[in-house]
Amino acid sequence: MIPLSYFLVLGMLLFCVGIGIIVTKRNVIVVLMGIELLFNAANINLVAFNRLYPDKLDGQLFALFVIVVAASEAVVALSIIIQLFKRFETIELNRLNSLGD
Numbered sequence: 001m002i003p004l005s006y007f008l009v010l011g012m013l014l015f016c017v018g019i020g021i022i023v024t025k026r027n028v029i030v031v032l033m034g035i036e037l038l039f040n041a042a043n044i045n046l047v048a049f050n051r052l053y054p055d056k057l058d059g060q061l062f063a064l065f066v067i068v069v070a071a072s073e074a075v076v077a078l079s080i081i082i083q084l085f086k087r088f089e090t091i092e093l094n095r096l097n098s099l100g101d
Contacts, residue, residue: 004049004051007047008045008048011041011044014038014040014041014044018034018035018038021033021034026094028081028093029081031093032077032081035077039066039070042063043063043067046059046066047059047060050063084096
């Protein structure tokens with residue numbers, strides 16, 4: 001059986017990589033992928049803590065809810081990105097911030 005600490009370290013590493021991507025990258029799609037990494041890190045921790053109480057499914061159900069929310073967030077974000085690209089012809093965050101209306 002794999003110890004709980006391994007899952008927590010994996011979740012922490014994914015979370016740190018996601019934060020690093022969000023802070024350093026300037027492409028909107030890459031930033032969106034960093035946000036998805038944050039959601040997946042939270043899901044790993046939820047399922048890992050659910051292993052402590054195998055008779056309950058709270059952690060797994062909450063992880064499933066997070067997956068549904070992440071999928072809908074990705075759809076909405078991608079549609080906004082498409083509209084931004086149609087209007088400004090760029091998806092770089094620095095350029096979008098300075099263009100105004």
